[in-house]
Amino acid sequence: MPRILVIDDEPQIRKFMRISLVANGYEVIEAENGAQGIEAARSQVPDLLILDLGLPDLDGQEVISAVREDSDVPIIILSVRAQELDKVEALDRGANDYVVKPFGVAELMARVRAVLRPRAVKGSDEVVKTGDVCIDLARRVVTRGGEDLHLSKKEWELLEFFARSPDYVLTHKEILKAVWGPAHTDDTAYLRVYVNQLRQKLEVDPAQPLLLVTEPGVGYRLKRRD
């Protein structure tokens, strides 16, 4: 949940921004002038700063420079001034984007996502947990009771396919097509062998599977349990 610092002197704009940002799943901090904003940027460590250039106490451009003195936090500028000179100055002082008022909420939210994205790519862990097994799709790691499990390439590819659709029944054909390719949609022998190998490694009692269960005549299913 990224934390966003909004610096704007008009209360209704702050309110409007807060509502929009919270609705998009962000945590919001507010500051009503430049000095407060600089202080908050330092002490609260936000993930993003949205700054209105028209502030009562300080020039907005000065605020950018002040924040950049000791932080690389992304900055999106809001401003009524559309002159090129203002944009260039703000961007060169370290702002990452410059949006001219009035603007659409959807666009601003998209720009927020865009500017937060680089860290979101690898930071968003896709982890599927079931029983004492934990499947980390991004890192390509499986742990059981905290300890790393070693899976072969095919074993992982199969488990990954299950983990991307937990609790869904996957047919033999679907699985074979995804893991072994469309030329092997009838080689159910592969499945029998590899499902068994996975069970040996994942299940408490491989003969009485609780996680990777058979759907007779149809396929298999990875059950989510806690």
Added chain:
Amino acid sequence: MPRILVIDDEPQIRKFMRISLVANGYEVIEAENGAQGIEAARSQVPDLLILDLGLPDLDGQEVISAVREDSDVPIIILSVRAQELDKVEALDRGANDYVVKPFGVAELMARVRAVLRPRAVKGSDEVVKTGDVCIDLARRVVTRGGEDLHLSKKEWELLEFFARSPDYVLTHKEILKAVWGPAHTDDTAYLRVYVNQLRQKLEVDPAQPLLLVTEPGVGYRLKRRD
């Protein structure tokens, strides 16, 4: 000298862009349609991509997605369309900025500088520790048990790439592309040799690696241990 790929079908705009960019100290590559652009983005490894959404062969939005399939290169969109929906789609597909035509050169150049400015990426710490090995990414120094290790240039580049994504499985192709360049994504012999050399220097028992582990058929992984 950053390299910028300009994708635009109008020759005079490409010429105009090239002049402006070269004057600001950039190297410029050009493509006149989407297919060429995607190919160039893959083979030429630009540092920035400037893309006109109105192309003759492909939808510009498709080009963004295609490029993002195997690259994180920054993308600035140029477009005559000012509708919010277009902006949101482009940004959500992975573009970093969206500039509506007509635009001022000074502003575009400022946005180019902004997007190329090195940003601190959360998660990639400056110092990575694992086992008795300490990798200082900023100082470019590796120590083991407090003592400095001497690494050759390629050895360091390889270890640095691992250290920037510890605990993640990195595929052969990813590593080769990053360290030896996109022309050598199939030369896994390099990897075998250099991973072995790193293990000789980093591991307690190079034959039983605990830090730099093999993921058979996939790639390698730098494990964080304590």
Added chain:
DNA sequence: CATCTTCTTTACGCTCCCTTTACGCCTTCC
């Protein structure tokens, strides 16, 4: 120009994993 380091390339043995086959049990349908 000589020497040393580093990068690239080749070769070989070995390990592990994919594939394939076989067999026994269970369920289901005649």
Added chain:
DNA sequence: GGAAGGCGTAAAGGGAGCGTAAAGAAGATG
């Protein structure tokens, strides 16, 4: 009750991928 097919399990053969050493090529250094 018998037969047939789906499923679980074990094991073997073959091959691809990996580790390792070592030598030639290229570059750096004095």
